[in-house]
Amino acid sequence: MTLNILTEASGSLTSAYLIKAVQEAGYRAVASDINPDCAGRYLADDFILMPSKNDINLWEKVVPALAQRKVNLVIPSLDETMLGWAERKKELKKLGIHVVISEESTVKIFQDKWLTYRFFLEKGIPTPKTSLEQQYPLVKPRQGRGAVGVVVTSDSVNMEGMISQEVIEGEEYTIDVFCDKISNPIYIVPRKRQGVKDGKSTGGIVVKQVEIISWVEKICKSISFIGPINLQCFVCKDETIKFTEINPRVAGGMALGFAATENWINLIVDHFFYDKDIKPKPIKFGMKMMRYYAEVFVS
Template sequence: MTPSLPQPRPPAALVPSAGAAVLVTGAGGPAGVAVVRRLVALGHRVVAGDADVAAAGGALAHTAVVLPRGDHPRFVDALLGVCVAYGVDALVSTVAEELPHLAAGAGRLAAAGVATWLPDVAAVDVCCDKAAFARAMAAAGVPHPVTAASADEVAGVPGPWVVKPLAGRGSRGVRLLDDRALVVEALRADDGLIAQTRLTGREFTADALVDRDGAVRVVVPRWREETRAGISVKGRTFASDAVTRVVSGALAAVQLTGPANVQGFVADDGTATVMEINPRFSGGLPLTLAAGADVVSAYLAGVRGEPLPELSSRPGVAMSRYFAETYSSEDGSPVVDPCAPVAVRA
């Protein structure tokens, strides 16, 4: 279950450390790619793992491996095999669905010399269940849209409405409805849906890092100025005490530690409301890094049991995302990037 996939190496100028390697899972997703790129840029030796043999992050790391999905019964066995084979001493998961399985195998990983920093499974479960998350926010008094978890509860939810899956990511399965009867019909037809009052205002995402004792070390909010398939492609960091307070309150309510991605809205009157928490690094992580908050390095330090550095960020840093490609060949020979700068001879 742990085949290694040959991939093009990172740029030769980035020489990896001779020390232990870091295994990053979910290397095919935006968060995984961002974590791989940051660790490679810092000189760490990086092993990128993903269930997709062609995951882009594999081409950006020093070694790429194919892993089973997190819910596979041999998932932890595969991780252990990779860690032993490649001298891994630290694990960074960028996939929320893997976290409960990793927690179950944390003792085996520790016995193999692999350090982890995993959130409490109960906190992950609350974050991954939108109905449970709504109840947690209501119990803690954290602003959150009114939510119906069944058709019978829709009468108590003001419209207009957004109907979405109980579990999921991005904008998959999300519907905007203006007719209460259609909302009731949707929830009766599928008990895996919830309905919420549709919020207005500016949408934000905040990257956060919570240390092991529950103290919030940094909150970096950014406006989601343009999204595609639920992923931010244009954004700008900003400073807001109201957003920092509501994000910190939401994180405390679910008792999450480690990296988190908190999404919500800021109304015209400045009131901030939380929509959801993803218990992982975000797809928009590069903007947080560019704004000066190196949550990747800080998290890795925490994984390895080292003190977390002080973190801060700069407001007003903008990001515009574009597509980039990695290349490989069947025989393992290098493939020239057709868009790479061409050296001009004098």
């Protein structure tokens, strides 16, 4: 059966790998974006023009568009719509559309950096000291992605909708994780971030960091995750580890996680659509990723 698989934010610089992964798995990639002329439109097999995230009729427009394009499966990747997908995944499943995302309660916690901090404290997960007041030099939005709105300052900042956090020095890691239906982490792929720009890694190397893997296993036992998720942490100069955030979605740098294991699109389809068991493959520790710009020409 040829499935139609929707990917989001198909105009972003990191979206092409996911479209390519869908096609390499043998399925039709349906790109989507608010920009009708984005590169992903021409890389994919089909395209849905998305309404603005601020459109009051957003979902009343999106759901019929999914049905019209006969979308079978959705892999959310956009922070602004994650909660909406989670809220509607049971409703969409009745229409034959499978949304691979964690439960609504999980998404709510990790879309809010203050709630994330409280979760880490409650579960005994090491994390930087954090405050709703301007107590620490690093100031960032409670809800946001990448490096947008993040500053290190001693100047007074309006802290409405913000948190402050102690500055952590050390090596930054991103961990790509694939969880099954009952939150078992099938793959845990720590990658040392290299060449970070605007909060996105332009390269990395897969590292067998045993302590990070152990902490991630504990986190996955503490709350329910479904499908691809992405965690960020630092290995500090004193060799302690501190987790900073969790993104319960597929991530832009996850191409390296795919390459070091297998095409996760196949895992998603087999496990979440066809209800098959997963047999993990060995992780290729030491694998490196370097990124470059590529062009799409349309006549």
